[in-house]
Amino acid sequence: MSEREVIGRTPEPNTVESLSRDLSALGVEPGMVLLVHSSLSALGWTVSGAVTVVLALEAAVREYGTIIMPTQSGDLSDPAEWEHPPVPKAWWETIRREMPAFHPDMTPSRGMGVIPECFRTQPGVVRSLHPHDSFAARGERAIEICSDHELDFGLGEGSPLRRIYDLDGWVLLLGCGFESNTSFHLAEYRAEYGRKEIVWRYAPLEIEGHRRWKQFRDVNIDSDDFVELGRSFRKHATSEVREGRVGGATALLFPQRACVDYAVRWLPRNRAT
Numbered sequence: 028m029s030e031r032e033v034i035g036r037t038p039e040p041n042t043v044e045s046l047s048r049d050l051s052a053l054g055v056e057p058g059m060v061l062l063v064h065s066s067l068s069a070l071g072w073t074v075s076g077a078v079t080v081v082l083a084l085e086a087a088v089r090e091y092g093t094i095i096m097p098t099q100s101g102d103l104s105d106p107a108e109w110e111h112p113p114v115p116k117a118w119w120e121t122i123r124r125e126m127p128a129f130h131p132d133m134t135p136s137r138g139m140g141v142i143p144e145c146f147r148t149q150p151g152v153v154r155s156l157h158p159h160d161s162f163a164a165r166g167e168r169a170i171e172i173c174s175d176h177e178l179d180f181g182l183g184e185g186s187p188l189r190r191i192y193d194l195d196g197w198v199l200l201l202g203c204g205f206e207s208n209t210s211f212h213l214a215e216y217r218a219e220y221g222r223k224e225i226v227w228r229y230a231p232l233e234i235e236g237h238r239r240w241k242q243f244r245d246v247n248i249d250s251d252d253f254v255e256l257g258r259s260f261r262k263h264a265t266s267e268v269r270e271g272r273v274g275g276a277t278a279l280l281f282p283q284r285a286c287v288d289y290a291v292r293w294l295p296r297n298r299a300t
Contacts, residue, residue, distance in 0.1 A: 028068045037071035041274040046070070046083035050199075053271040054280050057089035060168055060196035062188075062210065062283060063096050065142040069202025071275030077145035080201075085165070093166030095191060096143040097209050098136040103129055103158050105229040123240065128233040129158035136161075142201075155187055158230035158241075162187040168194060178243040182209065183216035188283075196283045202276030205257020210283050212248050214290030220298035223247070252297065260289045 055061065063084060073079050084094050106114050106122045114122070127134075131154040136144050147154055147163040154163045155173040160181030164172045172194070177185025188210055198210055205211070215223070224247050232241045261268050261279075269280040 030072075033068055034072045037275055041070055041073040041079065043074075043079050043082045043086060046073070046080060046274055047086040049271070049273040049278075050083060050087040053273060053278055054269045055084075055087040055197075055199065056092075057087075058092045058167075059088045060093045060166075060172075060191060060194045061088055061095065061199055062191055062196055063094060063142075063199045063201060064203050064207040064209065065096075065140055065199075066202035066276065067141050069276040070273065073274065077142045080142050081146050081149065088166065091167050093164055093168040093172065094146070095162055095164040095169075095172060095187065095196075096146050097139055098143055098147045098154060098161045098163045099139060099159060100129065100134050100137050100161065101159050102137045103134065103230050108228075126231050128231045128238045129156075130233070131156055131161065134158075157181045157186070158232060159228065160186065178241070180216055180245055181243075182212040182248065183246070186213070188213040191283055192287055198279075198281055198283045198286060200279040201273060202278065204254060205260070206250055206253045208253060208257060208286065210287055211250070211253050211256060211290050214287045214294060215248050216246055217287075218291045218294040220295045222298060256290055256293055256297070259293060260286055263289060 065080065067073065067077055067080065070080065088094060103126065106119045136147065143163065146152060149165065152163050152165045153169040153173045155161045155176035157176045157178065161176065162173060164187070172187045172190040175185070176187060182188055192213065198208060200207060226245055226247050227242055228245045229240055229242055231238055264281065264285055267281050267285050271278055
C-alpha cells in the first residue's frame with residue numbers, strides 16, 4: 028500500500044498519545060510482558076512512523092513492563108535452502124564463503140516489518156544471539172528473556188518464547204493475523220504430530236574470533252495452517268482474546284500461554300499426516 032493510499036484512509040494522524048490510549052483501551056497494562064507482531068501500514072498514517080509506534084507501546088507498558096519483538100534473520104543460512112526466491116546454484120559457494128557472521132547489533136531482521144527493525148536499534152534493547160530466530164526486548168525482563176538463547180531448536184524450550192510463556196506474557200497482533208503469531212511455533216516443538224521431523228540448519232557465526240559455518244538441529248516448522256489454528260483458538264477462547272482498534276488497525280491481545288497450550292492440543296488432531 029502506498030503512503031498516499033494510507034493517508035487517504037486515515038481520518039487523523041496517529042500519535043504516541045493516541046496509540047497509547049488505544050492500546051490501554053484494548054487491555055495493554057503497565058508491567059506487562061508483551062510480545063508484539065505488527066504492521067505499520069495497517070495502523071494508518073502515523074507521525075514519525077515506526078518510532079511513534081515503539082514509543083506508544085513503551086508508554087503503555089511503562090518502564091517496568093517489557094516489550095519483545097521478533098528480529099529473525101533466516102537469510103543467514105545455506106543458500107541451497109533458499110526458495111523465496113532461490114538463487115542460481117553457481118552462486119552458492121560464493122555466498123557461503125562471503126556471507127558475514129551473525130552480529131546482534133548489525134545483522135538486520137528479515138521479513139519482520141519496519142517496527143521491529145526500528146525497535147531493535149533503540150538504546151537499551153537487548154537482542155538474543157540466535158542467528159536465525161533472534162528476539163529483541165526492552166524493559167525490566169529483557170535480559171532474562173533474551174539471555175542464553177540455545178542454538179538447537181531456536182523457537183523451542185531454550186528460546187525467548189519459552190521465557191515469555193513462563194512469565195505469563197501476552198501476545199499483541201497489531202494489524203496482522205495469526206499467520207504472524209510466532210508463539211504457535213513453540214507449540215510445534217512441544218506437540219507430536221504425523222509430519223514432524225528433525226532437520227539440520229546452518230548459519231555463519233563468529234567463534235573465537237573466526238567466522239565459521241555452524242550446524243544445528245531444528246524442527247521443520249510450518250505456519251501454513253496458523254490462520255486456521257488461530258480461528259479455532261479464537262472460537263475456543265472467546266473470553267481470553269481481546270479485540271479492538273489501535274489507530275486504523277484491528278488488534279488482538281491474548282495470553283501467550285493460552286494460545287500455546289491450545290495449539291499443543293490442536294496440532295496432533297490436524298496434522299495427522
